Each structure stands twice: as C-alpha cells, then as structure tokens.
Amino acid sequence: MPFLTLSHIQKSFGGTRALTDANLSLHAGQVTALIGENGAGKSTLVKILSGVHQPDAGEIQLEGQAVRIDHPEHARELGISVVHQESVVFDNLSVAENMFVGDRPRERGWVSWRTMRQRAAEVLKQLDATFDPDAPAGSLSIAQKHVIQIARGLTRRARVLIMDEPTASLAHREVEELFGLTRKLSAAGCSVLFISHKFEEVFDIANRYSVFRDGASVGEGELAASSRDELIRLMVGRPVEQLFPKTPPELGEPLMRVEHLSRTGEFQDISFDVRRGEILGIYGLVGAGRTELAQVLFGLESADSGSIEVCGRRVAVKSVQEAVREGIAYVPEDRQTQGAILPFSIASNLALPNLTALAPRGWWSAQRETQLADEWVETLKVKTANTATVVQDLSGGNQQKVVIAKWLARKPKILILDEPTKGIDVGAKRAVHAVMDQFVHRGCAVIMISSDLPEILGMSDRILVMRRGRVRALFTREEATSEAVIRAATDA
Amino acid sequence: MNAARWLRWESMLAAVLIVEFVFFASTSPYFLDVWTLSDASFNFTERAIVALPLALLIIAGEIDISVAAIMALASVAMGLAAAHGVDTPALVAIGMGTGLVAGAINGALVTIGRVPSIVATIGTMTLFRGGAYAVLGDRVLKEYPASFAVFGQGYAFGPISLELLTFGLLAIAFALVLHYTRWGRAIFAIGANPIASRCSGIAVDRYKFVLFSITGLFSGLAAVMLTSRLGSTRPSIAQGWELEIISMVILGGVSVWGGKGTILGVVLAAIVLGLVNFGLGLLNIPGIVMSIIVGALLITVVAIPAIAERWPQARLRKTS
Incomplete structure (x- = not known):
C-alpha cells in the first residue's frame, strides 16, 4: 500500500486551472520522480503537499487515512518536509536555529539553547554533515543549505521528503553527496518525491516516476521498465524526433x-x-x-x-x-x-x-x-x-x-x-x-x-x-x- | 489593470479636491472668489514646480532630499549677486545655475560615487543649508532690483499669476516627456528594474544624472520665484519644504519604490495640499494643527492603497 496518495486533486487560481486531475502515490523507501514541463502543475502540487495551498477537490490519504494539510507547520507535523529549489534558509541565523525555526525547544517558556544545539548536532551527525550547528547559515554553500532543509525535516520524524529541483545550482560533486543522502533516507523508510528537469539525475536517483502534463497525471510506473524517450513523449504529449534542431553551419569570416x-x-x-x-x-x-x-x-x-x-x-x-x-x-x-x-x-x-x-x-x-x-x-x-x-x-x-x-x-x-x-x-x-x-x-x-x-x-x-x-x-x-x-x- | 488602478487614484484625488472646495466654500464666504483662489495658488506653485522633476526622479527609483536646501543656496547666491548690483536676467541665471550645479553634485555622488541617493542628498541638504547659514549668518539680503519682483509677484493675464502660468506650462511639458516620449519609457523602466534596464542598453546612470541635475535646476527656478515674491533672502528660506514637496509627489500616487506614477496625479496632489494649507489658514487654524492634518492625510492616502492592494490580490496571485 502506498504511504501517501493523492487522488483527483484539482486546484484553480482565479481563472487559471493549475491542476485538473492530479494523482500521485508515494511508497515508503522509494524515490519517486515527478516529471513535467514548466506549467504542468508540479509546483502547485508541492504547495498542496506542503500545506501552502488547499486543493479545490480531491483527496489526500496518509497511510490510508484521509488528511487535510492546513498549513506548512501542519505538513511538518505530519512528517512532510520540503527542500526548495532556492534555499529557504535564514542567512543571519545559525544552523541550529534554522533547523528549529518556528519550533524551538522550550523550557518553561524560554528557548532552551542547549537542547536545541544538542538535537541539531545529533541530526547533523546522522546526515554526515561536516558543519557546526553554531555556524551562521549565511557562511554555508547552497548544497549545505539544502542539507539544513533536510535536517529541518529530520528534527521531526520526516516520513515524506519533497525535493523541488534541488540540484539546479549545485556542482557535480555536491549532487553526488545529496544523492547519497537521499538514498540513505530512502533506505531508512522515507518516501522521497524528487522533482527535476534533468533525466540523467532522474534515472540515477529514482525508482518510480510520475509524469504530469497540463495539470493532470499522464503516466506513472517503474523507471527500470521505461526509457528516456518514453518519458519525454509522455511529458510533451508528442514524439520528439530529434533532440537538438541543429543544421550544418555555413561558416564565414x-x-x-x-x-x-x-x-x-x-x-x-x-x-x-x-x-x-x-x-x-x-x-x-x-x-x-x-x-x-x-x-x-x-x-x-x-x-x-x-x-x-x-x-x-x-x-x-x-x-x-x-x-x-x-x-x-x-x-x-x-x-x-x-x-x-x-x-x-x-x-x-x-x-x-x-x-x-x-x-x-x-x-x-x-x-x-x-x-x-x-x-x-x-x-x-x-x-x-x-x-x-x-x-x-x-x-x-x-x-x-x-x-x-x-x-x-x-x-x-x-x-x-x-x-x-x-x-x-x-x-x-x-x-x-x-x-x-x-x-x-x-x-x-x-x-x-x-x-x-x-x-x-x-x-x-x-x-x-x-x-x-x-x-x-x-x-x-x-x-x-x-x-x-x-x-x-x-x-x- | 494597472492603468485602471492609477486612473482610480487620480479620480480619488479629484474627489478629495471637490470635497475641499465644497467644505471651504461653505465655511468661508471669501473662498470662492477668483482673486482669493489666485492668492491660494501661491501656496503650492513654487513647491509644485520642484515636485514635477522630483516625481520623475522618484519614478526612476531615486530621491532628492536636498531640494529645499538647494533653494536656500540659490537664493543666497542671488542675494549676494544683487548686493553687488547684478541685473535681473543675470540674477535668474545665477539662481538657476546654482540649482543646476547643486543638482549635478547630487547626481555625481549617486552615479559616480555610488552613494545611495537618500544618504547623498541628506548629506548635501545639510551641506547646502549649512553653506547658506555660514555665508549669511543672521543677515538678510534684500537689495533686489525692482524688476526682479515680477517673477513672484507678476500676473500673466487676469488673476493668473506668472508663477501659476509657469507651473501649468511646466506640468504639460513634464507630462508629455514622461508619458509620451521614449525618455519617459526609459524612466519608468529604470525605476521598475535598474539592472534589467542597464542590461537592455539603457544608459541608467546618464538618466539619473540628468534627472538629479534637472531637479536642481528647477529648485533654482523655484528659488527665483520665492525670493522674488518675498523680496528678501534669509538662510532659513524654504526651510522644511523638502518634506512638503516629497509629500506632494507621494500623495500624487508616485510609488516610493519607483516605476509608477503620473504627472496628473502630482498636479492634483499639489493643488489638494495647497488648498488645505490655504483653506485652513483662512479658517484661522494654527500652523501646527495644519501640519498635523497634512501628516494624517498623507499617511491615510499612502496606507489605504497599500492595504487595498494586498487584500484582494494575495488570494488571486498565481502560483502554478
């Protein structure tokens, strides 16, 4: 049974129909790639999953139970955490403060800095992170800021991890490290939703795929049983004969x-x-x-x-x-x-x-x-x-x-x-x-x-x-x- | 949708203007007299002449706090020249020239020195005003030739003062430049996104330098008119006017973030504020109460659209 299921989700903004019939299932211990052209409704889906938007129609089930994700904090309570494309990290706060933002450990109403630092250090160790919980987040690289976002999810029991184009500004080696971490979390039973434009990465990291086109799901399945051409065909809804429309050059001076x-x-x-x-x-x-x-x-x-x-x-x-x-x-x-x-x-x-x-x-x-x-x-x-x-x-x-x-x-x-x-x-x-x-x-x-x-x-x-x-x-x-x-x- | 919004802003100002007229006309029997209204126009013309170029500058995303100090400096320059027997045309040239140079200094600080305009012009504001005090001390300069009085006291025809006529013509000229030429398009673009404008081949720094210089030039012109009307120069001349002039621009619907605004709005706002000042004076309301009312008016009109804008659009904002 899938861990998280979305069925027939609809969402409109004013007159724009962002999602018409979105279906998605995430399985524990699996990495599902969400693929689609820009405007296919991927971001809207992420926002619904993370509690930013409410669907107009359709159902979300978590472990077989229908749920309503009221707001982003509620999503985190349910164990859904998101790594955004552009790092949503407060540069002027420390790593530990970033991980517990909105949810600081308290003792009699006062923030308990010691508990916070301790728990932050534990989570970071779990992630093999080399940076200090007291380091200012602004001093870290984009890749490390992604790790903070993952760590933020792990301060609660993260059961669903959504990664929205996390590799867009990462170097090759950093992508490898991020993927290593993703595999580790997935092996520990976490369901991962991975959104990317890069097919190499999709085939590298994901087990399953779900393709969106014009706000609706048009196909899903095991990646092992499909090819890149097939995915592209599903995405654009037409066969792509030749990837690069380049004709022989006529060179001059x-x-x-x-x-x-x-x-x-x-x-x-x-x-x-x-x-x-x-x-x-x-x-x-x-x-x-x-x-x-x-x-x-x-x-x-x-x-x-x-x-x-x-x-x-x-x-x-x-x-x-x-x-x-x-x-x-x-x-x-x-x-x-x-x-x-x-x-x-x-x-x-x-x-x-x-x-x-x-x-x-x-x-x-x-x-x-x-x-x-x-x-x-x-x-x-x-x-x-x-x-x-x-x-x-x-x-x-x-x-x-x-x-x-x-x-x-x-x-x-x-x-x-x-x-x-x-x-x-x-x-x-x-x-x-x-x-x-x-x-x-x-x-x-x-x-x-x-x-x-x-x-x-x-x-x-x-x-x-x-x-x-x-x-x-x-x-x-x-x-x-x-x-x-x-x-x-x-x-x- | 944008055009409609700003049109609505100007109709709002027009409505405020009508309310003002009705209120003052019903409370004071002297208000609805052509000559009373002609007198009333002196309450805004000099400030409004500076508000026009300043509107362009604010639309381009910059600001000049030093305008009133430039007026003081220009007035002192004219007063000293007049004391040495300089004739009227040369006095006008000296007043406007001083303004132009002072504006160019602001422009250079911002475009070459890369000082943020608010910091640069707060600096030059104290510098220019301080200069005026340093030169004059507690002296008063009033040896102006008789013919100099025409700029602030003369009438073009009937009850239309030379100042009002000048302002009217300048308003038309500024409106044409801002709304109907490519230079106006560039000013809006620079205010909306200076980086993208620069990457599009618009000479952003040149525009800004010219706008600062023009603002200085017209501050000089306003100094000519004010000095001519008062017939004397004290270093405290036009003290505090920078805030009134900026108020006119903002009340006129010019966005403090740059990129938005109309000359029509600024003209209406100038008249609205001028009439408030004059009408309350007519009702013998003390100056301090007047400034409280103007302040409240400004906060209300700036806050209302900001709140109104956020309210319905936050839900409609597309996020696909």
Whole structure:
C-alpha cells in the first residue's frame, strides 16, 4: 500500500486551472520522480503537499487515512518536509536555529539553547554533515543549505521528503553527496518525491516516476521498465524526433575576435574567435569565469587588458550602449532580475532595447510598440493571449522567449546567451535552440554559455572550456565528447 | 489593470479636491472668489514646480532630499549677486545655475560615487543649508532690483499669476516627456528594474544624472520665484519644504519604490495640499494643527492603497 496518495486533486487560481486531475502515490523507501514541463502543475502540487495551498477537490490519504494539510507547520507535523529549489534558509541565523525555526525547544517558556544545539548536532551527525550547528547559515554553500532543509525535516520524524529541483545550482560533486543522502533516507523508510528537469539525475536517483502534463497525471510506473524517450513523449504529449534542431553551419569570416582578455580576479588571458554562422559553446563549472567574461564582452564590466575586435575592427566596449552599437546582444542567466522587467507587459519589455528605433524623434507610439511585439510573439511563438500580458504571468520558457525576442528585434550580429535554457521546459528549450540555429544561418554568430552538457554538445560548432578563469580546451564539434569536455572543465 | 488602478487614484484625488472646495466654500464666504483662489495658488506653485522633476526622479527609483536646501543656496547666491548690483536676467541665471550645479553634485555622488541617493542628498541638504547659514549668518539680503519682483509677484493675464502660468506650462511639458516620449519609457523602466534596464542598453546612470541635475535646476527656478515674491533672502528660506514637496509627489500616487506614477496625479496632489494649507489658514487654524492634518492625510492616502492592494490580490496571485 502506498504511504501517501493523492487522488483527483484539482486546484484553480482565479481563472487559471493549475491542476485538473492530479494523482500521485508515494511508497515508503522509494524515490519517486515527478516529471513535467514548466506549467504542468508540479509546483502547485508541492504547495498542496506542503500545506501552502488547499486543493479545490480531491483527496489526500496518509497511510490510508484521509488528511487535510492546513498549513506548512501542519505538513511538518505530519512528517512532510520540503527542500526548495532556492534555499529557504535564514542567512543571519545559525544552523541550529534554522533547523528549529518556528519550533524551538522550550523550557518553561524560554528557548532552551542547549537542547536545541544538542538535537541539531545529533541530526547533523546522522546526515554526515561536516558543519557546526553554531555556524551562521549565511557562511554555508547552497548544497549545505539544502542539507539544513533536510535536517529541518529530520528534527521531526520526516516520513515524506519533497525535493523541488534541488540540484539546479549545485556542482557535480555536491549532487553526488545529496544523492547519497537521499538514498540513505530512502533506505531508512522515507518516501522521497524528487522533482527535476534533468533525466540523467532522474534515472540515477529514482525508482518510480510520475509524469504530469497540463495539470493532470499522464503516466506513472517503474523507471527500470521505461526509457528516456518514453518519458519525454509522455511529458510533451508528442514524439520528439530529434533532440537538438541543429543544421550544418555555413561558416564565414570571423565576426568577433577576443585576444588576451583579462579581468583581475575573474578571468585571465582569454583568446578566441567566433565566425559568421557559428555557435560557440562555452562550458565550465560555476565560478569558471564564464558569466564574467560575457559581462565584459557586453560592456557591463570593463577588462583590465586585452582586446576585442568586431568585424576586424578593434572596439572598446566601455558601456552596454557601445556594445549594442557594435551589434552585440546579451541574454543574461538571471532572466527574472536582469533579463526582463517582470511587472511590465511583453510589449514594454520588447521595447526596452529598441526605444530609439521605436521613437526616432522621441515621441512614443503605443501602436508601433504593439506592432513590434505582435511580430515577435508570433515569430517565437510565445504562448500568450496578447502582448499586454505581464511577463510575470508567463511560464519560464515564455519569459525567456520574450528576453531573446527583445534582442532579436534589435537585429544584433553577435548574440551572447548565458544559460539560455536553464529551468525551462523541453518544448521551450527546443524552440530556443531552433531560434539560435535560424539566427546563425542569417550570417550572425552565437556565443552560448551553458552548464547543460547535452546542450553544449548538441548545439555548438566549437566548444571553449573554461576552468578557474582560464581557457582549458577548445574542441571542434567532431572532437567533443562528454568525457573530454568534463575532464577539461574539472581538475580531474 | 494597472492603468485602471492609477486612473482610480487620480479620480480619488479629484474627489478629495471637490470635497475641499465644497467644505471651504461653505465655511468661508471669501473662498470662492477668483482673486482669493489666485492668492491660494501661491501656496503650492513654487513647491509644485520642484515636485514635477522630483516625481520623475522618484519614478526612476531615486530621491532628492536636498531640494529645499538647494533653494536656500540659490537664493543666497542671488542675494549676494544683487548686493553687488547684478541685473535681473543675470540674477535668474545665477539662481538657476546654482540649482543646476547643486543638482549635478547630487547626481555625481549617486552615479559616480555610488552613494545611495537618500544618504547623498541628506548629506548635501545639510551641506547646502549649512553653506547658506555660514555665508549669511543672521543677515538678510534684500537689495533686489525692482524688476526682479515680477517673477513672484507678476500676473500673466487676469488673476493668473506668472508663477501659476509657469507651473501649468511646466506640468504639460513634464507630462508629455514622461508619458509620451521614449525618455519617459526609459524612466519608468529604470525605476521598475535598474539592472534589467542597464542590461537592455539603457544608459541608467546618464538618466539619473540628468534627472538629479534637472531637479536642481528647477529648485533654482523655484528659488527665483520665492525670493522674488518675498523680496528678501534669509538662510532659513524654504526651510522644511523638502518634506512638503516629497509629500506632494507621494500623495500624487508616485510609488516610493519607483516605476509608477503620473504627472496628473502630482498636479492634483499639489493643488489638494495647497488648498488645505490655504483653506485652513483662512479658517484661522494654527500652523501646527495644519501640519498635523497634512501628516494624517498623507499617511491615510499612502496606507489605504497599500492595504487595498494586498487584500484582494494575495488570494488571486498565481502560483502554478
């Protein structure tokens, strides 16, 4: 018998139906992977399980008993704990305080610090954690903060552990450690719900899967008896013939040449070129200096030494305006704070880099703004009723399309994309890749920074690997293998 | 939905204005006289002229606390120049020039020095005001040429004072710039998200520098008018006005978080506050009570929409 069962859960927000018929069963000692595109209802399901939202209809059963999860604290009392994607940890409190937040051990009404520290130390030891319960949480890495969240669950008897994309910002080794911990908890009888976009991880850690599409469950079963293609087919509801829509390049002369570029403390002696029609992938671990390099190329920061040439002419990109004038565009990694203005409409966001083009004499025309937006929403197939929709209300994939569209509308020669498909669903990912392919076929160039190895291997014509601020290797598409690229990117 | 919300804000201000009119007209027989109302306009025109550029600055996510101190500095500069026999056009240039330079200093501190604007302008506020006191001490400068009086005391036509006309024209100009040009679009974008704006190729620092400078420039213009109207300069001139000017902007519906606001709202708020001051004066209510009423009004109008906004939307907020 499953430990926790959700049957026919429905949930709407205003007019939006987030869940139409959600079913899920979690078994003790098993890791169940929850898979689905963005907007499939995974986050809503997590919020219902953790007591943040109440379902409109349907039933939740815990050990065969129907339960109502009233609020997050109630969920914790029932033994359900959640590790969120972005660590929900108070940086200014100690590790122990974080673990007992909202539920401090008391003695006659006073907080008993001694008991709290003792119990925290016990739980941390159980998790093989190497950090001190008195350490300020702010001094820990993201991976360690995930451990705090798990530990928070273990201060009660955690029977259900929900992990919502926990690996999004973790390095390879940290993922391994997190998985080791997960296996240990699962072996001790805990039911784990694991949510991830990464199929490698799903097959690595989970025993069972449950696939969601458009707010409803469309399939579940044993992972051992299924394949990656089958899961993708369930997720998108259509067969995915070819994962990367890349066509053979038509290479021209170099568009951008970077020589001996350095910025103290961030990257040193970077040299490369990108040709017309080429996608140059830049791979490396977090902290390799890739984003910092992109920011210098786009004029957000300045280089200490070295030179940048565009179309054979040396340029000084001292500001974003100069970079844009040279035909350079940059889609930042963090689309929520750097890429888009979330409370603005799609049309207003698209207008941002194109203010002068839309209003050459200064006078603003809402009509021209809408026209431009309609055109690009159509071209990139942004899923929205109209261009007056606020970007905040779009799914991650559609937000990213808007950010890319605003730059394509500026007609750049060189497009720098920083983690262009991070956290977006399979369908949108494919669309972004197709846009890149079409873009370079117009005689332009793409510099794509990515930590997604299949993406780097599948989309790049050449791959530049960075490690600790330096270029470690440059592979052609033919030479590149996952092993070779990873070896160059890590110290191993 | 946003446009509707702000439209509602302005209709609310208009309603407050009507209530004020009816109240004062029914309590004081002198209120509904063209010349009384013309006199009343002097209660807000000088402050409102500063509120216009300050609204742009606050929409862009910055603030300038030093506006009244800039006025004092500009007034002292004009007073000293006048004492040396400088003629009227040059006095105006000196007043506005002083404002422009002071505003540019604020702009440089924020954009080049990276000092948060609230800290930078609290600093310059004490600096400029202190400068005015240091130069003048307890002296009064009043050797202004006769022709200088026209800016604060002259009438354009009928009961419309030169100050009111200037304010009206400036309000139209600022509304056009903010709501109907690409520069206005950039100002809203910068206030809503300066990082995304910068990443979109908008020259965020340049905009901010220019907005600080313009705020200084119009503080200088307001100093010309106030000094001309009073006919004298004391270092305490326009003391405490910064709060009244900021109150106008916020009452006008400009978001203190940046990114939102209209010039129409600021104009309405300026008239509302000006009439409150004038009307209560007409009813012989002491100044201290007046400031209590203005304070209460400000808290109420700022708190009500903040609470109203949170109430229904918290449930509707989408989280899929």
